[in-house]
Amino acid sequence: MEIEVTNVKDIFVVHVNGFMDASTSPIVEKEVLKLIDEGKTKLLLNLKDVSYMSSSGLRVFLAASKSIKAVQGKFIVCEANDVVQEILKISGFDLIIEVQDKYEEAILSF
């Protein structure tokens, strides 16, 4: 799994390539929480190249959402494939975190 962080103005985009399971999700979580610690308040997690994600990924979303809420920031997830979307739906996470289909839409909604 690879993680790449880019930015569009003040929006920081975390691009994950690979899968998010119990082994790899903690790495993503660490990266995301580091950005929040550094004072970034607009975070976009781009799941375009995430093949699958278990509940360990949801843990990352939950941690990120909670931390960013504390600093009145915004955390958005985008480009989830069908299986990841199904996981979001099954877990009810589609209702508690902001999920955008397209990367462009996500950028515009900050």
Place this chain on the structure above:
Amino acid sequence: MMDQEFSRQQIASEQDVVNLRKKIYQAFLICFDDNSFSVKVTTMLSSLLKKMIIDHQQVYLDTEIIIAGDYVKLVKIRVFDPFYAIAKEIPDIYLHHVELAIKDDLLEIVIDKMFPVERLEDAVVTFNERSRDELLFELQSKNKDLLESYENLKKAKDNSARMESELAVGRNIQMSMLPTDFPTNDNVDLHAKLVPAREVGGDFYDFQIIDDNYLYFVVGDVSGKGVPAALLMAMTKSLLRSVAITEHSTSQIITHVNTEIAKENKNNMFVTIFLGLLNIKTGEFTYTNAGHNPSYILSEDSKPVKLTERHGPVVGALEGFEYSESTLQLTSGQLIFAYTDGVTEAQNTQRELYSDEKLLKLIETIKGQSLISIVDTVIQEVGLHEKGSEQADDITVLSVKYSKKSDPDFFLQFKANYNDKEELTSQLQSFFLDNKYNVTVIQKVQIIMDELISNIINYATVEEKNTDIQLNVFLLENKSGIKIQLLDNGIPFNPLEKEAPDISLPVESRPIGGLGIHIVKSLVSTITYARNDSQNKITLLLKV
């Protein structure tokens, strides 16, 4: 005057005393017209005589009458033994009007009680004549009775002996017909037991593997008992088997056999039969029930299913009847449980039946045990129910287990840590890609494996145990589904028991635990947990 003399009596046995007693009583009753007195004197006399004949081979009894005017003044009874003196001490008996004395080596009993002399004649006649006839008649009738009862005894003895030996012959035929080389191989296991009742009962079972492809089995109950029932049983069993070798339809087998038996059936006997034919390669199970108790299908993870279909009447009753059959698909691990009415109709001392309900309850609780244990437990429980009352009917239980023990398509054994798990993830990925499975399916499998295995790893860490995990993946035919078995030797833990999380809670109060299993349950068609041989075993099916 001769007519007025009481005749001499010979007493040699207790029976003589009994006869004499009767005569003396009747004569005294006429003479003295006093029942109580007559009874007393007679009783005293007979008890004396009884004692005497213990010491003397025989004694004689003479009666002398002393008459005074119109009255008999004294009655003297003398008891003597012509060869030996009567030397016995006189028992200390006091009876009014009666005196006992030993005189001249004989016992003299003097009854000093007057009665009118005209009564004498009747008394003497009663004592002498009637008693003689009576004695003769009694003797004859006794002899006749004795002869008759002896004959009866002999007949009864013969009858019951003949009956016993017939039952024993029948029983021998029955028991020698029961095969005990129970088949057990990769696909099928069978075990059966028959506990014969002492008398009634014509249960039988049989089984055979045919062409390496089919398991033929039957449980039946022949009406009647003894040799005729055993012969019908033998005939039915052989006919069924011979037809089953070439005919792979249970309805056809029973139809043939019924016609044969009904044709020959002169005794109006019949047989109830549950006949099954299991394709041991595919699990397809065909059965015909001819008037027999319904069998059950037992599954690891669902309630027993009663096979209630009736495919025709009892065998032997209706010549030419066309029986029908039912077919169902068994899945690996399922059991067929067949039995006879000796199980459900076993009675306890209160005459309560063991009942279908009790049997159903029992097999549901023991279905996870080994076949032998299932069969033995049922027999044992019925025995306990019947304790104290006689086993009225044969008790038969037969159980078959179907298993599809094929090698897994993918197999990996690893330790409960994340390094090993990463290795598994990449191997699984390659395996499914090589087998050209849809990406979505692979992703789902990976998610499921991640949830389940990280659960095991987390528990293994908590318990600091070196848990081994084994993964078996079975690809179902035509890519219709994937069956996954995950075994670990960690502490007993059933992840399926975790409560479903409340997915409507807001972010802040959202616990993360339990979500993984919730996701797994949502993705699979079926998932079960079992703890066997110190292992947690999760089995799941993912439809593709």
